[in-house]
Amino acid sequence: xxxxxxxxxxxxxxxxxxxxxxxxxxxxxxxxxxxxxxxxxxxxxxxxxxxxxxxxxxxxxxxxxxxxxxxxxxxxxxxxxxxxxxxxxxxxxxxxxxxxxxxxxxxxxxxxxxxxxxxxxxxxxxxxxxx
Amino acid sequence: xxxxxxxxxxxxxxxxxxxxxxxxxxxxxxxxxxxxxxxxxxxxxxxxxxxxxxxxxxxxxxxxxxxxxxxxxxxxxxxxxxxxxxxxxxxxxxxxxxxxxxxxxxxxxxxxxxxxxxxxxxxxxxxxxxx
Amino acid sequence: xxxxxxxxxxxxxxxxxxxxxxxxxxxxxxxxxxxxxxxxxxxxxxxxxxxxxxxxxxxxxxxxxxxxxxxxxxxxxxxxxxxxxxxxxxxxxxxxxxxxxxxxxxxxxxxxxxxxxxxxxxxxxxxxxxx
Amino acid sequence: xxxxxxxxxxxxxxxxxxxxxxxxxxxxxxxxxxxxxxxxxxxxxxxxxxxxxxxxxxxxxxxxxxxxxxxxxxxxxxxxxxxxxxxxxxxxxxxxxxxxxxxxxxxxxxxxxxxxxxxxxxxxxxxxxxx
Numbered sequence: 001x002x003x004x005x006x007x008x009x010x011x012x013x014x015x016x017x018x019x020x021x022x023x024x025x026x027x028x029x030x031x032x033x034x035x036x037x038x039x040x041x042x043x044x045x046x047x048x049x050x051x052x053x054x055x056x057x058x059x060x061x062x063x064x065x066x067x068x069x070x071x072x073x074x075x076x077x078x079x080x081x082x083x084x085x086x087x088x089x090x091x092x093x094x095x096x097x098x099x100x101x102x103x104x105x106x107x108x109x110x111x112x113x114x115x116x117x118x119x120x121x122x123x124x125x126x127x128x129x130x131x
Numbered sequence: 132x133x134x135x136x137x138x139x140x141x142x143x144x145x146x147x148x149x150x151x152x153x154x155x156x157x158x159x160x161x162x163x164x165x166x167x168x169x170x171x172x173x174x175x176x177x178x179x180x181x182x183x184x185x186x187x188x189x190x191x192x193x194x195x196x197x198x199x200x201x202x203x204x205x206x207x208x209x210x211x212x213x214x215x216x217x218x219x220x221x222x223x224x225x226x227x228x229x230x231x232x233x234x235x236x237x238x239x240x241x242x243x244x245x246x247x248x249x250x251x252x253x254x255x256x257x258x259x260x261x262x
Numbered sequence: 263x264x265x266x267x268x269x270x271x272x273x274x275x276x277x278x279x280x281x282x283x284x285x286x287x288x289x290x291x292x293x294x295x296x297x298x299x300x301x302x303x304x305x306x307x308x309x310x311x312x313x314x315x316x317x318x319x320x321x322x323x324x325x326x327x328x329x330x331x332x333x334x335x336x337x338x339x340x341x342x343x344x345x346x347x348x349x350x351x352x353x354x355x356x357x358x359x360x361x362x363x364x365x366x367x368x369x370x371x372x373x374x375x376x377x378x379x380x381x382x383x384x385x386x387x388x389x390x391x392x393x
Numbered sequence: 394x395x396x397x398x399x400x401x402x403x404x405x406x407x408x409x410x411x412x413x414x415x416x417x418x419x420x421x422x423x424x425x426x427x428x429x430x431x432x433x434x435x436x437x438x439x440x441x442x443x444x445x446x447x448x449x450x451x452x453x454x455x456x457x458x459x460x461x462x463x464x465x466x467x468x469x470x471x472x473x474x475x476x477x478x479x480x481x482x483x484x485x486x487x488x489x490x491x492x493x494x495x496x497x498x499x500x501x502x503x504x505x506x507x508x509x510x511x512x513x514x515x516x517x518x519x520x521x522x523x524x
Contacts, residue, residue: 045464055280062322142297149448162274
């Protein structure tokens with residue numbers, strides 16, 4: 001199981017009046033990495049919905065903020081899927097600035113039927129990646 | 132024609148690393164006032180779409196930034212509709228901190244058929260308010 | 263210990279293409295309630311920093327998303343401080359739509375010396391509220 | 394004078410309940426391109442402030458929304474500086490999806506002394522680029 005990572009640059013829009021990235025905005029960075037993890041497997045969420053009738057929904061988020069990111073920082077966001085039954089998956093995610101760990105997070109995502117919004121079996125490629 | 136106004140408080144989420152409200156976030160404040168102007172007329176955008184098959188779309192925005200707003204500021208956002216044909220309306224909008232003008236804006240909004248996305252005649256109450 | 267609550271309206275800015283509030287944006291709602299909890303005690307964060315040399319920093323966030331909020335929803339955000347030593351405090355927070363629980367969260371906030379960024383004893387009124 | 398361009402991917406965070414990019418969020422894309430235009434000249438805004446005592450402030454924004462961007466779109470944001478006196482500069486900016494023009498904007502930015510916040514002569518490299 002290899003670890004996926006995605007680069008994120010910090011812009012003015014991400015910072016707050018404390019001069020650091022606003023605590024809620026790290027969740028954007030985390031989602032970009034999850035979306036790009038999917039895209040790296042050739043899957044867009046729009047296509048998943050249209051073709052497979054699947055949509056993802058975040059069920060829970062646990063975030064530990066260790067050090068703040070600042071304007072102009074070049075960050076790396078990692079994304080490592082972990083097994084969590086057949087209809088949901090956990091992503092262990094971290095944000096680094098160089099070697100320095102800024103944040104780690106555990107994000108649980110459910111797979112839903114796009115019409116009924118009921119739990120649905122994950123696509124096979126996600127189940128395999130999370131094993 | 133009376134002027135509508137809506138109060139907005141500045142939170143951390145609205146500010147950027149410069150210690151002032153991020154320039155793009157004022158557009159959120161402007162939209163809250165437009166949405167509340169509609170709601171004050173008993174109209175929600177969800178209902179407009181479901182019942183009248185109408186949706187609004189911003190066509191252009193001209194904003195002059197005069198003075199910056201800061202954390203904890205209590206702002207007032209005004210909203211004054213102005214005639215612009217039958218299928219669009221202009222909102223003259225201002226943001227004040229007390230008596231002090233911080234920003235003025237001209238926002239042009241088109242009325243669209245929610246299905247075809249083609250121009251559609253504005254609801255009567257908007258046309259009357261904009262006269 | 264009484265529970266503090268703060269009303270939040272959902273606007274277009276808060277929603278995403280799935281038609282519901284974006285998962286990171288609930289953290290904005292949670293912070294508005296914490297800020298207003300302070301303000302209800304006569305304390306602004308600007309004044310805390312200028313007068314007492316104190317600033318707050320979120321250390322961790324655990325959020326359970328139970329049901330999604332939608333455009334135009336009128337939400338209630340609660341905020342209940344809980345003891346967590348002398349230099350940090352936990353806020354148990356919930357978001358409701360009417361009686362319906364949409365989200366609950368546990369937010370741990372550290373009190374820092376604004377100059378040195380080292381842990382600092384919480385203001386007395388916070389310690390008392392969290393007992 | 395060559396035109397600078399910067400790629401932007403549309404994520405969930407950028408969209409709203411209408412299924413398209415929220416009108417205020419395009420201003421984020423525009424700023425990323427301006428910031429990267431500076432960075433391509435070897436200049437970070439943090440360094441400008443620390444070394445040259447300069448900060449930039451947006452004075453006005455005129456935006457024409459032509460077509461909406463959607464989730465997963467790969468956009469290109471252009472940035473072309475234009476002369477506007479010695480203490481401010483205009484950026485003509487456009488957002489494309491492939492060959493298709495989605496938005497054009499005129500953004501006027503003032504150069505300020507970071508301490509006094511009074512107008513200050515632009516750095517030479519900006520004046521030259523804007524000629």
